[in-house]
Amino acid sequence: MTGAEKERYTVTPWEVRGDIDYDELVERFGTSRVDDELKTRLEKLAGDLHFMLRRNIFYSHRDMNWLLDEYEKGNKFALYTGRGPSGHTHVGHLMPWIFARWLQEKLGVELYFQLTDDEKYLFNFDLEMEDTHSYALENALDIIALGFDPEKTHIFVDTDYIHTLYPLALKVAKRVNFSTVKAVFGFDNSTNVGSIFYTAMQSAPCFLPSEREGRMVPVLIPCGIDQDAHFRVTRDVANTIGYHKPALLYNKLAPSLDGSGKMSASVPKTTIFTTDTPGDVDSKVAEAFTGGCMSAKEQREKGGNPHICAVQNYRFFLFEEDDSVVESIAQRCRSGELLCGECKNLLKDSIKSFLKEHQARREDARNKLDMFLLKD
Amino acid sequence: MTGAEKERYTVTPWEVRGDIDYDELVERFGTSRVDDELKTRLEKLAGDLHFMLRRNIFYSHRDMNWLLDEYEKGNKFALYTGRGPSGHTHVGHLMPWIFARWLQEKLGVELYFQLTDDEKYLFNFDLEMEDTHSYALENALDIIALGFDPEKTHIFVDTDYIHTLYPLALKVAKRVNFSTVKAVFGFDNSTNVGSIFYTAMQSAPCFLPSEREGRMVPVLIPCGIDQDAHFRVTRDVANTIGYHKPALLYNKLAPSLDGSGKMSASVPKTTIFTTDTPGDVDSKVAEAFTGGCMSAKEQREKGGNPHICAVQNYRFFLFEEDDSVVESIAQRCRSGELLCGECKNLLKDSIKSFLKEHQARREDARNKLDMFLLKD
Numbered sequence: 001m002t003g004a005e006k007e008r009y010t011v012t013p014w015e016v017r018g019d020i021d022y023d024e025l026v027e028r029f030g031t032s033r034v035d036d037e038l039k040t041r042l043e044k045l046a047g048d049l050h051f052m053l054r055r056n057i058f059y060s061h062r063d064m065n066w067l068l069d070e071y072e073k074g075n076k077f078a079l080y081t082g083r084g085p086s087g088h089t090h091v092g093h094l095m096p097w098i099f100a101r102w103l104q105e106k107l108g109v110e111l112y113f114q115l116t117d118d119e120k121y122l123f124n125f126d127l128e129m130e131d132t133h134s135y136a137l138e139n140a141l142d143i144i145a146l147g148f149d150p151e152k153t154h155i156f157v158d159t160d161y162i163h164t165l166y167p168l169a170l171k172v173a174k175r176v177n178f179s180t181v182k183a184v185f186g187f188d189n190s191t192n193v194g195s196i197f198y199t200a201m202q203s204a205p206c207f208l209p210s211e212r213e214g215r216m217v218p219v220l221i222p223c224g225i226d227q228d229a230h231f232r233v234t235r236d237v238a239n240t241i242g243y244h245k246p247a248l249l250y251n252k253l254a255p256s257l258d259g260s261g262k263m264s265a266s267v268p269k270t271t272i273f274t275t276d277t278p279g280d281v282d283s284k285v286a287e288a289f290t291g292g293c294m295s296a297k298e299q300r301e302k303g304g305n306p307h308i309c310a311v312q313n314y315r316f317f318l319f320e321e322d323d324s325v326v327e328s329i330a331q332r333c334r335s336g337e338l339l340c341g342e343c344k345n346l347l348k349d350s351i352k353s354f355l356k357e358h359q360a361r362r363e364d365a366r367n368k369l370d371m372f373l374l375k376d
Numbered sequence: 377m378t379g380a381e382k383e384r385y386t387v388t389p390w391e392v393r394g395d396i397d398y399d400e401l402v403e404r405f406g407t408s409r410v411d412d413e414l415k416t417r418l419e420k421l422a423g424d425l426h427f428m429l430r431r432n433i434f435y436s437h438r439d440m441n442w443l444l445d446e447y448e449k450g451n452k453f454a455l456y457t458g459r460g461p462s463g464h465t466h467v468g469h470l471m472p473w474i475f476a477r478w479l480q481e482k483l484g485v486e487l488y489f490q491l492t493d494d495e496k497y498l499f500n501f502d503l504e505m506e507d508t509h510s511y512a513l514e515n516a517l518d519i520i521a522l523g524f525d526p527e528k529t530h531i532f533v534d535t536d537y538i539h540t541l542y543p544l545a546l547k548v549a550k551r552v553n554f555s556t557v558k559a560v561f562g563f564d565n566s567t568n569v570g571s572i573f574y575t576a577m578q579s580a581p582c583f584l585p586s587e588r589e590g591r592m593v594p595v596l597i598p599c600g601i602d603q604d605a606h607f608r609v610t611r612d613v614a615n616t617i618g619y620h621k622p623a624l625l626y627n628k629l630a631p632s633l634d635g636s637g638k639m640s641a642s643v644p645k646t647t648i649f650t651t652d653t654p655g656d657v658d659s660k661v662a663e664a665f666t667g668g669c670m671s672a673k674e675q676r677e678k679g680g681n682p683h684i685c686a687v688q689n690y691r692f693f694l695f696e697e698d699d700s701v702v703e704s705i706a707q708r709c710r711s712g713e714l715l716c717g718e719c720k721n722l723l724k725d726s727i728k729s730f731l732k733e734h735q736a737r738r739e740d741a742r743n744k745l746d747m748f749l750l751k752d
Contacts, residue, residue: 118542122550129543159543163752166494166538167505173570174498178554181569193557194549197573376539376752 011226012185014123016262022059022225022252029228031060031250038064045071046106051321052099052251060225062235063247070218071107077218078209079103080246082114082202085135085157086124089142089274091318091351092254092263096222098318099251101146103222104153113143113155114205118162122194133159137369142274144365144372145358156374158201163376168204168211173197175237184229202227203234206246218244225250226262254317259289259310272314274362278352285311285348291333292340299336306330311340311347319350387602388561390499392638398435398601398628405604407436407626414440421447422482427697428475428627436601438611439623446594447483453594454585455479456622458490458578461511461533462500465518465650467694467727468630468639472598474694475627477522479598480529489519489531490581498570509535513745518650520741520748521734532750534577539752544580544587549573551613560605578603579610582622594620601626602638630693635665635686648690650738654728661687661724667709668716675712682706687716687723695726 009018011025026033034053038061043049045068052058067077079100083093097113104111115136121129136157143155158165181187181196209217221231228250235245253262257270264271272284291305291312306312312330320326329346332338385394387401402409410429414437419425421444428434443453455476459469473489480487491512497505512533519531534541557563557572585593597607604626611621629638633646640647648660667681667688682688688706696702705722708714 118546121546125550129546159539159546162542163535163539166542167535170494170497170505170535170570173573174501174568176569177566178563178569178572179565182565187554189555189558190553192550193552193554193573193576194546196554197549197569200569 013227013229014185016226016253016264019260020253020262025225026060029060029225029232031062031225031228031248032064034059034061034064034249041065041068046103048106050099050102051323052095054323055316056252057095057317058099058222058249058251060250061248062231063245064220064249067218067220067247075218076107077109077220077247079109079111080114080205080209080219080221081111081223082116082205083136083139083143084116084120084123085132085139086120086127087135087265087273089139090263090265090271091274091314092271093139094142094146094274095251095254095318096224097143097146099249100222101148103220104149108152109220110152110209111148111154112205112208113140113153114202115139115155115157116198116202118158118194118201119198122192122198129159133157140369140372141362141365142358144368145274145361147361148372150368150371153372154374155372156205160373160375164208164211164374165201165204168207169197169200171207171241172203172234172237173200175240176200176233180233180236184233199230199233202230203237206231206234206238207241207243210243216244219246220249221246222249222251224253226253252317255310255313257284257288257310257314259308259313272351272355274355274358276355278355281351281355282348285344285351288314288344290340290343296339299339301336303336304333304338304340306333309333311344314347315350319347319354389603389605390561392602392629392640395636396629396638401601402436405436405601405608407438407601407604407624408440410435410437410440410625417441417444422479424482426475426478427699428471430699431692432628433471433693434475434598434625434627436626437624438607439621440596440625443594443596443623451594452483453485453596453623455485455487456490456581456585456595456597457487457599458492458581459512459515459519460492460496460499461508461515462496462503463511463641465515466639466641466647467650467690468647469515470518470522470650471627471630471694472600473519473522475625476598477524479596480525484528485596486528486530486585487524488581488584489516489529490578491515491531491533492574492578494534494570494577495574498568498574505535509533516745516748517738517741518734520744521650521737523737524748526744526747529748530750531748532581536749536751540584540587540750541577541580544583545573545576547583547617548579548610548613549576551616552576552609556609556612560609575606575609578606579613582607582610582614583617583619586619592620595622596625597622598625598627600629602629628693631686631689633660633664633686633690635684635689648727648731650731650734652731654731657727657731658724661720661727664690664720664723666716666719672715675715677712679712680709680714680716682709685709687720690723691726695723695730 009020081096081100117132117136120132140155206219238245256263289310291309293299385396457472457476493508493512496508516531582595614621632639665686667685669675
């Protein structure tokens with residue numbers, strides 16, 4: 001990354017900062033765009049098109065056409081995604097999981113879900129292993145709450161499944177040197193040796209389906225594009241160690257309620273967590289950045305700007321699947337008919353209704369954990 | 377390490393080269409010498425003094441006096457040593473194990489023995505994990521064959537015990553950065569990320585006795601001085617993560633049959649393996665470098681030089697516990713009375729008799745493995 005690019009924005013697995021240019025990111029990382037042809041192909045196979053594909057939220061990929069070729073030949077792929085358990089889940093994290101849930105339902109595929117308690121311990125000085133391990137189990141409840149099929153869904157916490165993961169990680173680690181992780185992740189001499197090794201642990205589950213099934217299983221990873229660095233490394237070594245390269249489908253990162261950057265657990269005020277109360281939702285959305293004017297009078301005259309509005313973005317990314325509703329709200333905003341207060345109330349209701357159901361399923365999931373967890 | 381030092385000799389956990397100056401090494405590493413006072417103290421506690429202490433083969437240490445203070449207060453220590461399973465065990469490897477066996481018998485202490493199959497896979501491009509794992513189990517037979525108490529001896533292979541070791545390794549890895557491993561091990565940008573992480577795995581067993589017993593257990597590591605780099609790293613972080621620093625007792629490295637450097641598995645011709653046949657022993661010792669003269673006539677007149685003789689060194693380091701026998705052979709050599717052929721025959725007999733018994737116990741150990749192995 002050049003200095004100039006770094007100034008404008010930064011996208012690494014551990015830091016997302018600035019005003020991300022998603023088009024430029026495709027060039028920078030060398031990924032492919034999800035084009036109409038690929039969408040049509042996915043729609044045919046799935047029977048419909050998920051709104052996150054329709055809206056180009058999942059907008060970039062690696063090797064999706066190869067993956068679908070294999071699928072059409074009868075070589076079913078497995079899904080792999082994950083979460084770094086540094087705290088409670090926020091709704092931005094749910095995006096690739098909701099999408100994976102849709103893929104599982106439509107294509108009948110298995111999901112492997114990694115909870116990287118080791119990563120979050122290594123990269124966060126203030127977190128102890130007990131913290132990241134207990135957050136991992138809390139985060140697992142959110143995954144289960146989304147309705148994954150227990151027969152086809154395998155959740156594992158790194159330190160609980162290390163006996164299986166470690167030999168796979170070693171195969172990767174043997175073939176990745178410090179030059180590579182320095183260039184790819186921006187590590188330097190002060191980076192701890194656990195963090196340096198860690199990318200091998202995130203690679204390991206790419207090869208897990210093949211090891212468990214005893215055949216060469218293609219793997220698709222739906223995840224935020226900030227994770228691309230890891231999987232560039234994985235893809236570089238995959239063939240050498242006898243596996244397929246994983247395919248990837250990347251989503252844009254859900255924006256913050258303050259209208260900029262990425263939703264971030266470290267700024268709780270501008271982020272909706274799955275554990276938030278209705279009161280939390282009310283006060284967070286009330287404070288959200290909008291495209292409204294200084295006064296109601298001015299806005300009735302000039303209209304608002306839904307394009308830059310965090311409230312509308314939340315709706316677009318997560319809380320309104322119906323394109324016509326999203327568009328009609330935008331139009332009523334632009335015309336000055338819908339003021340920010342009322343618009344915020346609509347979003348509050350959507351979020352609270354989602355969370356009410358999610359939290360009930362989440363509590364219910366506590367009794368189901370054992371159906372999903374892989375352990376040594 | 378300066379360029380000049382590097383030219384004369386190199387001692388790292390992965391490379392021992394040149395003519396080692398053991399006195400200078402104590403200065404270079406900043407360890408302490410085993411002095412008469414410490415020997416007397418050990419003799420009092422153990423009831424006698426092992427010949428490896430008497431002969432200054434175990435010649436350097438860290439924190440032995442602290443360890444013995446704790447022991448005298450009733451705070452029993454645990455022993456920890458290990459082996460990198462890159463091939464069969466050679467007799468040089470046995471030195472710290474024989475010494476550990478003596479300590480266990482005399483002081484009633486537990487032994488933890490690590491077989492680092494991950495290390496040897498990561499550091500040797502040509503070895504597969506199946507290779508290092510199967511050598512690990514072969515090497516375990518040699519440990520058991522030495523007569524350790526199964527009630528007090530715990531052998532583990534890293535990849536089989538990783539569930540327990542990994543969280544301990546993470547604690548270390550979080551606190552060691554690339555600068556440190558670069559300086560301590562001579563790593564550079566081309567070092568693979570597994571090797572960079574590995575020192576944390578060698579540190580982990582230092583804290584295992586405390587975890588298993590639920591109290592602060594002092595740990596003593598008897599091992600070759602080439603391993604000091606790892607334990608300097610361990611000792612730097614131990615207190616920070618809530619454990620005692622391990623104490624160390626270092627042996628000089630058994631010399632090669634060619635008369636120089638360290639016995640090395642990569643030069644089988646000049647190394648006696650525990651799996652060697654009597655024929656192997658005969659031909660290897662026959663080829664050994666001695667301090668003899670060009671002809672029998674010349675040697676009878678001038679005498680030989682036992683000081684530089686590999687045959688006498690083998691005897692001194694491993695195959696003759698009786699100092700008076702070692703000295704009498706040296707005297708007969710210097711006087712010209714004992715010629716190399718006869719002297720080699722004496723050593724051949726000692727080695728063959730040792731191996732005969734060892735190999736029988738080694739085969740017997742195959743049925744006892746489960747009594748010793750710790751697994752996840």
